[in-house]
Amino acid sequence: MTKNFAEGTGGSGQGNRGEEDLSCFLRAHPVKTRRLARACGCRCEHCGFSYPVNLLSVHILNPQGSPLHSESNPQNALLVLCPACLSFFATPEVIREQKMVLVRLRPKDTSQAMRKILVTPSRPYTPPESRDWAEIFGELMTGGAPDLCLNGG
Numbered sequence: 531m532t533k534n535f536a537e538g539t540g541g542s543g544q545g546n547r548g549e550e551d552l553s554c555f556l557r558a559h560p561v562k563t564r565r566l567a568r569a570c571g572c573r574c575e576h577c578g579f580s581y582p583v584n585l586l587s588v589h590i591l592n593p594q595g596s597p598l599h600s601e602s603n604p605q606n607a608l609l610v611l612c613p614a615c616l617s618f619f620a621t622p623e624v625i626r627e628q629k630m631v632l633v634r635l636r637p638k639d640t641s642q643a644m645r646k647i648l649v650t651p652s653r654p655y656t657p658p659e660s661r662d663w664a665e666i667f668g669e670l671m672t673g674g675a676p677d678l679c680l681n682g683g
């Protein structure tokens with residue numbers, strides 16, 4: 531199971547297979563960040579306000595010491611935060627123990643959903659072979675949802 535995470539580093543160019551940490555993993559899989567935000571109900575885990583999913587970010591509690599594959603509960607090493615709380619949590623005023631309190635207060639079902647997102651390997655995307663690009667573009671422009679390209683669905 532764990533080797534799938536190492537395979538995800540191929541695009542980073544670091545060649546640091548087997549040592550991938552949580553922040554590298556989330557950079558390589560931005561869709562996982564959005565799914566984590568949705569698992570939290572699109573709410574900041576600090577202030578509790580709702581935000582559009584694209585505004586929420588994942589704050590890693592200990593960026594240097596969070597190897598993904600050796601964590602049985604990698605969701606305990608992160609918080610989903612809004613932009614204001616993210617910049618506040620980046621200051622030394624918020625100590626790790628205060629952040630851990632928020633992790634411990636997280637509802638159990640949310641925690642389980644986040645764990646599943648983190649430990650489930652991403653499926654590789656295989657584009658269809660026989661489609662005509664002009665046809666795809668035509669469908670996109672006449673389908674009534676051209677902003678799918680901007681919002682990522």
Ligand SMILES: [Zn+2]
Pocket residue numbers: 574575576577578579611612613614615616
């Ligand atoms: Zn917030």
